[in-house]
Amino acid sequence: MKSKQILIITILSLLIASCTSTKNTSTTTKNDKLFDATWELEYISGPRIAFNGLYPEKKPQITFNKETKKAEGNNSCNGYSVDYTITEDAITFGEPGPTTMMFCGEGEKVFLTMMKKVNKYSIDANGKLNLMLNDVPMMRFHEIQD
Template sequence: MKTTQLLLITFLSLAISSCASSKQDKLYDITWELEYITGPRIAFDGLYPDKKPKISFNKDTKKVSGNNSCNGYTADFTIEEDAISFGEPGPSTLMYCGEGEQVFLNIMEKINTYSFSEDGKLNLLMDDVVMMRFHKVTD
């Protein structure tokens, strides 16, 4: 009986950990483009009239990189199950392109979890509130 219970517990643990890693794997080797951001009173297309922010996750270096609609950025990230956090963005070019860049960076600081919608979009959340939503793009 104890052997059966031990095997069942082991199997369930492996199943749960493999689900978590497969969820994380959906982040990698993809460029994600912002399609929604919460908070600002300026319309989305007004914040990002020419170029939408993008983000890519590198599993090996544990860094994100992309553009915040105007300037490029890189930052460290940590991830554990559904929890995610981003470090301070590294040096980038310093062009000014409106308010969208600062809105993007300020909200990135508040992100603490992530999820995927049924249609495969990446949601970055603060607790249970979707702060940003991204869709996959091809480079």
């Protein structure tokens, strides 16, 4: 009788330990997915101008450099580089560094202003990167091949 109890406790302990390690792996995978990709904007909340009107030629893109803690890309017109901080699912962006000074419409301003507002991120079941204000998606990106 005592050996059955020990066997049951051992099996339960192994099951609990295996579930815990699976959870940690999925968090690592989410972050790896964020860093190992170039993301292109497909939705932005707020502006009254249609998305294709804001970005008629080129859509904004972002990549996250894990080593330098900088997000880099283009805002549809000019290149940018900005510091970021990630803690679990929270994300904040600093002030963008100097960019080239070409003017290409309102899209650039809308994109950079929205980056300052977001405070969370997620990668959804469809593999899309969502930058959010609390739990409301403000910008959605899809992964592109370089």
